[in-house]
Amino acid sequence: MTDGAERRVVITGMGVMAPGGIGVKEFWSLLTEGRTATRRITFFDPSPFRSQVAAEIDFDPVALGLGQQEIRRMDRAIQLGVVAAREAMAGSGLDVADLDPTRTGVSLGSALGATIGLENEYRVVSDDGRLALVDHEYAVPHLFDYLVPSSFAAELAWLFGAEGPATLVSTGCTSGIDSVGYACDLIREGSADVMITGATDAPISPISMAAFDAIKATTPRNDDPAGASRPFDLGRKGFVLGEGAAIFVLEEREHARRRGAHIHAEVAGYASRCNAFHMTGLRPDGREMAEAIRVALDEARMDAGQVGYINAHGSGTKQNDRHETAAFKLSLGQHAYEVPVSSIKSMVGHSLGAIGSIEIAASVLAIEEGIVPPTANLHEPDPECDLDYTPLVAREQRTDVVLTVGSGFGGFQSAMVLAAHDRLSR
């Protein structure tokens, strides 16, 4: 640990696998052009389902560099994670050979782990549900690694030769913020100098669609797949399930400076709270999310007025959109009405645990590129949602501080503050 000096955490590498956006560059083009990647499901026949749309990635693992054994061994979620991790590593300029393995750790988020792998293997060992006692003769050797998704974190650790602390963070739909927050804590306290972090999820499978259908959480707006994800719009009817991954290289700031790394942004503050209210319901006043926002700003030593852009959870359910609108007002006061807000879920869908990290990537790009991504499909705002949600078109704007938030099943509410690392003195 550096003697007595405060340890600050910066992002020096980013990789993104998003629907319509393979790699950071393509992802950012999709967002800034306000295009949507939601479509009628192609992974399986969606016709028996209430919700038949999703945001899928056209993913060719071979073309993106995965080997045959990796493809056999890894669930789709960690395949996406590995591809994103390789992009992050390449962009960071770090050479694995130069890393101190014992000072490098992994904190990966995932809400559902190996859902597709587990469901596919279940179908085989149960012969499509016919066998109540499943047939072990048909079990594949990596089934255990689908069962326990810390195997995902192990894959990333092996990739980077990391021998510091490693874990998988699984707090449902806030996993992608919480995993990065956890990584920051480990760097700040001195347990690691470099953390490979981020999140991944690939939940588009029949069992997930059926589970969300059963509680009417996903949209039945099947006749208009491109316009199906409509956060803050009066015509919204639920979220659109997505998939994806975003992986970051986080470094202690002096460690990054010493090697002359390009710094994308600083992770300045983070907090999470629970609503202790309901597994899927939200308290309308947004009290716990507001508290998470307040604590994250406090950790960043910033005032509400410094927030230049809010990357909203914006899942496109009525209760969420109103809940977080209330939370922004409660935590930021009058400034909530002045700051642009947007939800990229309108374009890339809701990839559960992964989306929090994908939204961190979008927030960092908003700072670096000076552009606020829009909320697509927002034609007729819900009158209860009366903030500036940046409808339809991206906005050029210098942004030094972004607040990104997440909210999820189990009552988790998380907030993170990202800041331009060189434009602010704090």
Added chain:
Amino acid sequence: MTAVVTGLGVTAPNGLGIDDYWAATLRGESGIGRIARFDASPYPVTLAGEVPGFVAEEHLPNRLVPQTDRTTQLTLTATEWALNDAAVVPGDLPEFGMGVVTAATAGGFEFGHRELEKMWRHGNRHVSAYQSIAWFYAVDTGQISIRHGMRGPSGVLVGEQAGGLDAVAQARRQIRKGSDLIVSGGVDGAHCSWGLVAQWAGGRLTESADPDRAFLPFDADASGYVSGEGGAILVIEDAESARRRGMTGSYGEIAGCAATFDPPPGSAREPGLRRAIELALADAGTSATDVDVVFADAAGDPDLDRVEADAITAVFGPGGVPVTAPKTMTGRLYGGGGPLDLATALLSIRDGVLPPTVNVAVAPAYEIDLVRGTPRRATVDVALVLARGRGGFNSAVVLRAT
């Protein structure tokens, strides 16, 4: 800032509640037996550590039972016991002062098995409205937070068997950041045919059918492990805050924590367990000579036992510290295993007794002083608990008497 444990709740294969569990453990009474919850006769593995005699309806409100997996039911029960043990009245603490950090490995797997069966046998419209909240890994933290009004920082960590210690380390981190109380630990298991087959596929479950010769860590006959269900929930508090609400004592302090990861397979570098031990001791500000007992990970696999015995002798010297593995009476409990070992170690500190490892005769190749057969009287001021997760996760926690 000192993080102390003020309450324990245990649901284990050899005992429900800390009194029954501790008494059974000191008697050397194992909860490992023939699988009774489903017909395991078609499978190569027929043994497990199942929690017997647990009827969810006796412990939980009726409406919660159909919404939750058995592991969540065991978790909520252990949590209630732990909070009672700590005499916590949730209303006495600040609104955001209490949080929850649990370990998970398979989520509500048995619940998920049932829903997968409905999905593929009968169709998607037969899937339960509770599937989306019952089987994901965050279910226990969410349910505990709701049931007890805990709105502070919360989390869920997955690190296979190492995750339970990581969760407790994270609980201590939250205490240090300002929380008053964190409910932590884990209660785990995947005891349906689908869960058993998924575990067996990993290749490390023993296929022995003799409960007394099945799970034999550090024994020449080690042939793999038996898996179990259950675990422990710990109430972890800032010592000062606990005192303010009138708690005069505690089970002990979470004094040191560390986690490492092994080098990639095939590497010539040393596995990370020794480093985890050294980092945890340094974090606790204590030295190897102060440690009174080591609760071993006890994988029951010859290669992994070798690595652990080497790490222990490297730090403590040959036979330099008593080592025990009461998990030989429960099986490996994944996310619940580390927390149950922590609870057991804290009871050792309380009562000045080291619980035994059962059935094992230490192979001469391992130079460890294993507490075998019967408990050993000893003053325990410092205990070290180790846990390893499949893939290369190593975690260590140092507990200290208060």
